[in-house]
Amino acid sequence: MKKVLILFLVVLIGCTPSEEDAFQGEWQAKWKTDPAGYGELAKDLEFEMDGSFDFDEEKLTVSAFGYEGCVFGTDTLRHTISWKISGDTLEIQNSPDEPGIQYKILSQTDSEIKLQLVEDIYITLSDRKRGIGFLGWIAIFLGIGILGTLIFIKYKPQ
DSSP states (O other): HHHHHHHHHHHHTTTTTOOOTTTOEEEEEEEEGGGGGHHHHHGBBBOOOEEEEEEEESSSEEEEOOTTTBTTTTSEEEEEEEEEEEEEEEEEEEETTTTEEEEEEEOOOOSEEEEEEETEEEEEEEEEOOOOOOHHHHHHHHHHHHHHEEEEEEEHOO
């Protein structure tokens, strides 16, 4: 019985999510910037844009939904790139041998991530949709197996 509990603890520790796992899933994104730097043009422009960030284990797909009058652009863009977390920075790049873009991670919870790009562009990620993931399925199957073993040990035929 002790061996089963030790095995369960080892598996539980092994399935603890990494920092990158905390980002995985599809997030709704909102870009914002301060209109103060645009002077008279500010009255004719919009300073927010919606989109999404969809993180998997290796790739990030960024979708940005521009519109007429949006300071970020008028087109809808969709781009898939590599990503990694390095300290308090989300680094994205087309390929490892090219320079990329760095977003400072201002705050992070299970339900919201706040990023900063350059000095005055902020992106808030929220409303994450995510599946169970590979480690989740492993934990479920191991949990069922351990539960079955414990029941068998307790009620095994004599």
